[in-house]
Amino acid sequence: MISQNKFCIINVLQKMLDKLRMIEIKRAEELEISVVQVHAIFEIGKLREVSTNEFSKILYLDKNTVNKIVNNLVDEKFVLRHIHPENTRHVILKLTENGQKIYENIRDDFKLYCKRILDNLPEKSRESITKDFEILLKSMEDNA
Template sequence: MISQSKFCIVDVLQKIIDKLRVIEYIKAEELEISVMEVHGIFEIGKIGEITINEFSKILYLDKNSVNKLVNNLVDEKFLLRHIHPENKRHVILKLTENGQKIYESIRDDFNLYFKKILGYVPEDNKEDISNDFRILLKSMEDNN
């Protein structure tokens, strides 16, 4: 059984995740692409270049689903795919100029959202929240 305080943390984290998804849904509607395509663009944009295998792991998708997603993004001219120069078995993914603009727009929307939300947090609580999230993130990283 989850204690009340643990449930509260889980509830808060789930609400945060849901709010972030809304930003991706809005962007998907705006661009007339799927939410998964928006999420894929954002993940590649954060990293710069990535192999299909790494992309699959980040998205928690099987290779067939990732290949379909990659094909859609290439067809939409958001993504470039090329063979790794030193290992011909690896395909490298990189955003096109248009894909990069979309990534920056998504990133800016996230930043604006958090800036707005943090504007409502009292100054003396911001450091506490930041420290709590660092501890939570470290715990998540250490246990994955």
């Protein structure tokens, strides 16, 4: 049985994920590309560069599906791919300047959303919540 406090944390995290998803949907509509492509751009942007093998694990998709997504993003000039200099079997993905702008717009939209929420809280609550989220984030990283 999930306690009320745990349910509240789950609910907050789910709402934040929903908001990020809505930001990605909006950006996809503006760019006239799929939400999956926008999400892929966002994930590559967070990592700066990633191998296609790791990327398929991050997206929870098979390599063929990831290759189709990446091919479209390369064709749209949002992603660059190159062979890893030390291991020629690994392909590395990195955002182009256009892809980087998309990533930064999504990141900035989400930061603005979070800032508006925090700005609506009393100062004392804001400090407490910020500290609690730092603790939660550390726990999440420790249990990844």
